[in-house]
Amino acid sequence: MKSKHIAILGAVILTMLAIYPNPIYASESPTLEELERDLYCMCGCVKILAFCEMSKCSVSVRMRSELAEMIEKGLSKEEILDLMRKKYGDEVIATPPTTGFSLAVWLYPVIGGGIGLGILYLLLKRREEVVWHGEPEELLERGEEIFEEHVDYEEKYDRLFEEEFEKFRRRKREEGA
Template identity: 30%
Template sequence: MRALLIAGLLTLSTPTTLPAQQSDPVVTQAVSPEIEARARSLGRTLRCVVCQNQSIEESDADLAADMRVLVREELSAGKTEAEVTALMRDRYGDYVLLMPPVQGNTLILWFAPLIAALVGLFWFVSLRRRQQTDPLPALTEEERARLETLRR
């Protein structure tokens, strides 16, 4: 029993770490340092469609690794960043972009925070005005007399 307890404590006290994001070794050997830098820069603007709000460079998902490979292959083939981005948008839709374009179906994403802030500001100002314009009515003689008796 004592050996089992010691083994359990040693297991719990052993630090566990996750490996750091590694470049795909097959891909990085095949591309030049310039293309690798361009691919990493472009990869930071593309969302992993499996993960929530992580770029393909940050994600450990298998699909993100496949997307990184595709980006490097396309850049190695001589395509520009705009062409690779267009290819990814065609495959995965606008969701693949970490900064979605301003267009009809994304207007709510771009302007909802501003509208909410303006509505909140209007509500706050109208509340302050209402408080300032509603003075308390003057005390009647009866209320003043009662107040004087309470003070004593």
């Protein structure tokens, strides 16, 4: 029953994540708006083309008209980005490629999430020594007091241990004598 529920929940989550759009896929008929988000304006403003304001930048005007021309010619997104890279250099591309060393930047979230889930699994497996002090709402009022009790509890057992140990040593000494 338990694993069935987990499997259903997992399947629902994965399906929903799978339908999440992936903008890095090459698009056959790109729009200007889409391309503006994948290219940096080369005027030195450190903004992508979509964010560079026209009243202050002639470079963005030129780049947009170049893109409009390429779209009109029916070029694919990949071809357009390639032509822009050839003209302006690698720095014009706003989205790192999914090849070579750049793959590391794309893989990180998956690896990070995987490590996180691994830790969660280990924590779920380790369920031996569990204490419960109360819900956070309850602890808001007397959190530290409860905590003090716990600390006292520990100290009490430490003291008991030391007393017992002292007794043991005394007995050993007596036995030795």
